Amino acid sequence: xxxxxxxxxxxxxxxxxxxxxxxxxxxxxxxxxxxxxxxxxxxxxxxxxxxxxxxxxxxxxxxxxxxxxxxxxxxxxxxxxxxxxxxxxxxxxxxxxxxxxxxxxxxxxxxxxxxxxxxxxxxxxxxxxxxxxxxxxxxxxxxxxxxxxxxxxxxxxxxxxxxxxxxxxxxxxxxxxxxxxxxxxxxxxxxxxxxxxxxxxxxxxxxxxxxxxxxxxxxxxxxxxxxxxxxxxxxxxxxxxxxxxxxxxxxxxxxxxxxxxxxxxxxxxxxxxxxxxxxxxxxxxxxxxxxxxxxxxxxxxxxxxxxxxxxxxxxxxxxxxxxxxxxxxxxxxxxxxxxxxxx
Amino acid sequence: xxxxxxxxxxxxxxxxxxxxxxxxxxxxxxxxxxxxxxxxxxxxxxxxxxxxxxxxxxxxxxxxxxxxxxxxxxxxxxxxxxxxxxxxxxxxxxxxxxxxxxxxxxxxxxxxxxxxxxxxxxxxxxxxxxxxxxxxxxxxxxxxxxxxxxxxxxxxxxxxxxxxxxxxxxxxxxxxxxxxxxxxxxxxxxxxxxxxxxxxxxxxxxxxxxxxxxxxxxxxxxxxxxxxxxxxxxxxxxxxxxxxxxxxxxxx
Ligand SMILES: Nc1ncnc2c1ncn2[C@@H]1O[C@H](COP(=O)(O)OP(=O)(O)O)[C@@H](O)[C@H]1O
Ligand SMILES: [Mg+2]
Numbered sequence: 001x002x003x004x005x006x007x008x009x010x011x012x013x014x015x016x017x018x019x020x021x022x023x024x025x026x027x028x029x030x031x032x033x034x035x036x037x038x039x040x041x042x043x044x045x046x047x048x049x050x051x052x053x054x055x056x057x058x059x060x061x062x063x064x065x066x067x068x069x070x071x072x073x074x075x076x077x078x079x080x081x082x083x084x085x086x087x088x089x090x091x092x093x094x095x096x097x098x099x100x101x102x103x104x105x106x107x108x109x110x111x112x113x114x115x116x117x118x119x120x121x122x123x124x125x126x127x128x129x130x131x132x133x134x135x136x137x138x139x140x141x142x143x144x145x146x147x148x149x150x151x152x153x154x155x156x157x158x159x160x161x162x163x164x165x166x167x168x169x170x171x172x173x174x175x176x177x178x179x180x181x182x183x184x185x186x187x188x189x190x191x192x193x194x195x196x197x198x199x200x201x202x203x204x205x206x207x208x209x210x211x212x213x214x215x216x217x218x219x220x221x222x223x224x225x226x227x228x229x230x231x232x233x234x235x236x237x238x239x240x241x242x243x244x245x246x247x248x249x250x251x252x253x254x255x256x257x258x259x260x261x262x263x264x265x266x267x268x269x270x271x272x273x274x275x276x277x278x279x280x281x282x283x284x285x286x287x288x289x290x291x292x293x294x295x296x297x298x299x300x301x302x303x304x305x306x307x308x309x310x311x312x313x314x315x316x317x318x319x320x321x322x323x324x325x326x327x328x329x330x331x332x333x334x335x336x337x338x339x340x341x342x343x
Numbered sequence: 344x345x346x347x348x349x350x351x352x353x354x355x356x357x358x359x360x361x362x363x364x365x366x367x368x369x370x371x372x373x374x375x376x377x378x379x380x381x382x383x384x385x386x387x388x389x390x391x392x393x394x395x396x397x398x399x400x401x402x403x404x405x406x407x408x409x410x411x412x413x414x415x416x417x418x419x420x421x422x423x424x425x426x427x428x429x430x431x432x433x434x435x436x437x438x439x440x441x442x443x444x445x446x447x448x449x450x451x452x453x454x455x456x457x458x459x460x461x462x463x464x465x466x467x468x469x470x471x472x473x474x475x476x477x478x479x480x481x482x483x484x485x486x487x488x489x490x491x492x493x494x495x496x497x498x499x500x501x502x503x504x505x506x507x508x509x510x511x512x513x514x515x516x517x518x519x520x521x522x523x524x525x526x527x528x529x530x531x532x533x534x535x536x537x538x539x540x541x542x543x544x545x546x547x548x549x550x551x552x553x554x555x556x557x558x559x560x561x562x563x564x565x566x567x568x569x570x571x572x573x574x575x576x577x578x579x580x581x582x583x584x585x586x587x588x589x590x591x592x593x594x595x
Contacts, residue, residue: 007515007516007519008519010484010487011487011491011516011519011520013484014455014484014487014488014491014520015491015520017455017456017459017488017491018459018488018491018492022456023463026460068456069456341344343344343345343346343347343463343466
């Protein structure tokens with residue numbers, strides 16, 4: 001304890017343990033860990049290694065408190081969650097007009113891996129479907145593949161406050177079997193929507209999906225967006241403030257694959273899921289949620305993760321358009337007070 | 344509502360374990376359900392005051408923290424041997440004195456989240472009125488937890504410059520952690536010091552109440568941590584002082 005900064009971070013980490021809000025999260029964890037619906041993704045063998053019982057919930061507030069329950073250190077591949085954040089980097093690299101000219105922002109009712117382009121403009125529908133994500137990855141600047149990968153990993157570090165690696169076996173597997181994604185890339189090349197460095201861009205796309213994260217990282221990704229693009233713990237800016245709204249609004253309309261409409265209606269939190277079992281969800285100005293449980297529903301979203309977000313949204317009134325007084329007052333549950341001190 | 348009482352001091356050998364044992368016993372004798380958790384995992388000791396031998400304690404707090412047992416399975420009913428009658432109850436959750444276990448704690452620390460959950464589980468499982476936490480001296484993440492969750496924090500200090508300074512630091516932390524109630528206890532007070540003047544000086548310095556002043560006692564030394572003083576010598580002035588503090592805790 002050399003200075004007051006250390007003391008403050010130590011006390012805030014203890015408050016995060018003793019807060020009634022963490023108790024609430026523990027109860028959610030208890031409640032949903034017994035649910036074993038869904039299945040672990042197995043389209044490549046590496047993903048099938050995930051243990052069905054893994055389950056972590058983490059919430060980061062825009063004030064920088066972090067609440068963790070369950071398996072929050074377990075690493076897994078970020079998969080499609082990366083798409084939202086790489087979209088932000090592409091916006092920083094090229095600006096809104098140019099990026100929009102390459103990728104539309106329309107939700108599709110189609111599955112994430114559909115090979116469909118807008119018939120008039122030839123643009124992929126949005127940055128969250130694979131085609132759109134590949135076109136977005138194509139926009140990431142850098143002299144060569146290594147440099148582009150490095151820029152991407154540095155971006156993730158700004159959000160999470162920690163170094164990231166990629167899972168090489170997952171990357172190589174995706175690369176070896178990603179015929180469909182390769183086909184999409186060539187189709188887009190045919191329409192002039194992506195540049196000719198297709199192999200490099202596909203590598204970058206497979207690498208971005210193979211970035212290793214844990215539930216805490218997912219909470220920090222969304223907490224940073226919730227905090228206007230600045231990591232609330234490190235205070236480092238991760239995304240140009242002009243583009244925070246772009247990333248969040250695309251997450252709201254397209255983030256949960258073809259379940260996005262129902263999600264926006266029921267949960268009302270901009271979110272992004274990945275087949276690795278992660279979900280990151282945002283309550284703008286308030287907090288970010290990161291959940292990890294590899295059991296997926298038919299749409300590819302984590303079954304337990306969805307339930308956790310639904311409960312949090314309902315109990316604390318986190319739906320974007322909620323005006324009713326929620327059952328629990330968020331600030332009160334985070335700070336804790338005598339009325340919530342149920343021993 | 345159940346109350347959590349943490350007993351802490353900045354330095355070791357101040358009298359924490361002795362206080363914890365005596366205060367918890369006195370509160371149990373008033374008819375309350377009480378448990379003590381020995382969170383001094385690096386240097387456990389309070390089990391000695393209750394005559395609990397390591398051979399009798401297969402499960403310990405360590406077993407719970409390493410997910411080998413529930414915390415209530417590591418709680419030993421020690422009330423009968425002390426003559427605590429119904430409805431009073433006294434349990435102890437001891438820490439392991441095995442060298443390997445202590446080494447593991449020193450190397451890896453422990454998960455404060457689990458400890459927090461354990462305290463709560465224990466209070467529920469044993470339907471406690473009071474949970475006493477004996478602590479490791481000094482400030483660490485682990486002691487921060489005990490401080491943060493306590494309804495009453497008892498800080499023990501000796502009339503000694505090192506204790507004075509350390510107590511001030513501890514109080515800063517306790518205030519930062521929004522501790523609800525702090526009580527000071529001055530221990531090992533030399534017979535030449537005027538207790539009233541000492542009390543006044545300490546209260547002025549720290550702006551928190553002094554709940555008890557305990558002399559440096561030959562009789563306590565002689566018992567040598569082989570019993571609970573206020574059970575062995577109920578009429579002794581030291582015991583009377585413990586009972587006074589216990590009264591204050593149960594009324595807090
Ligand atoms: N008032 C006192 N007078 C004399 N000896 C005391 C007094 N209080 C405690 N002791 C002795 O001091 C030693 C340390 O006490 P203990 O309770 O184990 O301290 P801690 O738990 O703070 O390390 C023990 O031998 C104990 O018997
Ligand atoms: Mg001790």
